[in-house]
Amino acid sequence: MLLLAPLLMATDPDPLQDFCVADLTGKLSVNGYPCIQSAAAGDEFLFSTKIASGGDPSANPNGSNVTELDVAEWPGVNTLGVSMNRVDFAPGGTNPPHIHPRATEVGIVIRGELLVGIIGSLDSGNRYYSRVVRAGETFLIPRGLMHFQFNVGKEEATMVVSFNSQNPGIIFVPLTLFGSSPPIPTPVLVKALRVDAEVVDLLKSKFAGGY
Numbered sequence: 001m002l003l004l005a006p007l008l009m010a011t012d013p014d015p016l017q018d019f020c021v022a023d024l025t026g027k028l029s030v031n032g033y034p035c036i037q038s039a040a041a042g043d044e045f046l047f048s049t050k051i052a053s054g055g056d057p058s059a060n061p062n063g064s065n066v067t068e069l070d071v072a073e074w075p076g077v078n079t080l081g082v083s084m085n086r087v088d089f090a091p092g093g094t095n096p097p098h099i100h101p102r103a104t105e106v107g108i109v110i111r112g113e114l115l116v117g118i119i120g121s122l123d124s125g126n127r128y129y130s131r132v133v134r135a136g137e138t139f140l141i142p143r144g145l146m147h148f149q150f151n152v153g154k155e156e157a158t159m160v161v162s163f164n165s166q167n168p169g170i171i172f173v174p175l176t177l178f179g180s181s182p183p184i185p186t187p188v189l190v191k192a193l194r195v196d197a198e199v200v201d202l203l204k205s206k207f208a209g210g211y
């Protein structure tokens with residue numbers, strides 16, 4: 001038992017070198033990607049301009065556009081337990097209710113005003129926490145809690161968020177329920193959501209092609 005204990009308590013090991021720039025062509029292992037040769041890891045892996053500008057938030061039905069900066073976009077974060085995203089919002093646009101299964105998120109609104117909503121687990125009585133967050137103000141999303149952002153301003157809005165994971169992952173709740181592949185059987189959703197099959201089928205039709 002004593003010999004097993006350290007294994008059971010193991011978490012991500014501390015980095016053993018200054019950095020381990022991801023070799024994205026390498027085979028993914030438990031704690032990220034293998035490192036490229038350190039001689040090939042130059043300054044460019046410690047700096048990025050990817051979120052200096054954002055995407056067009058009007059190009060899709062949800063009215064928001066995410067510019068990702070996780071390990072796939074920024075190989076330098078490999079094994080360091082951090083990453084970032086920038087999200088741009090059209091007026092009335094939303095980053096739909098979603099969950100990051102592997103990370104806590106901290107964010108700052110850099111222009112405009114966003115309604116940020118977070119729903120606690122049943123431990124909190126399913127509590128809805130929310131506030132309108134304005135330019136310069138920050139918010140915190142504990143790991144695993146469902147949350148959303150919604151642009152309540154008249155202009156475009158932008159936020160920049162950071163995660164304590166190089167690969168936080170994302171579970172979009174509407175897409176998960178109604179757009180999984182293959183789909184969740186309709187009788188399950190009829191029972192769980194307490195609505196008729198027509199309602200479930202209508203919702204499924206909205207997400208059949210993804211988001």
Ligand SMILES: *[C@@H]1O[C@H](CO)[C@@H](O)[C@H](O)[C@H]1NC(C)=O
Nearest residue numbers: 054055056057059060064065
């Ligand atoms: C985000 O914006 C870029 C252009 O800036 C566009 O090419 C891309 O399709 C947009 N993404 C989505 C999901 O709307």
Ligand SMILES: CC(=O)N[C@H]1CO[C@H](CO)[C@@H](O)[C@@H]1O
Nearest residue numbers: 060061062064066095096211
């Ligand atoms: C932030 C967000 O939810 N973006 C999604 C909006 O819709 C497009 C597709 O239309 C998705 O790819 C984005 O992830």
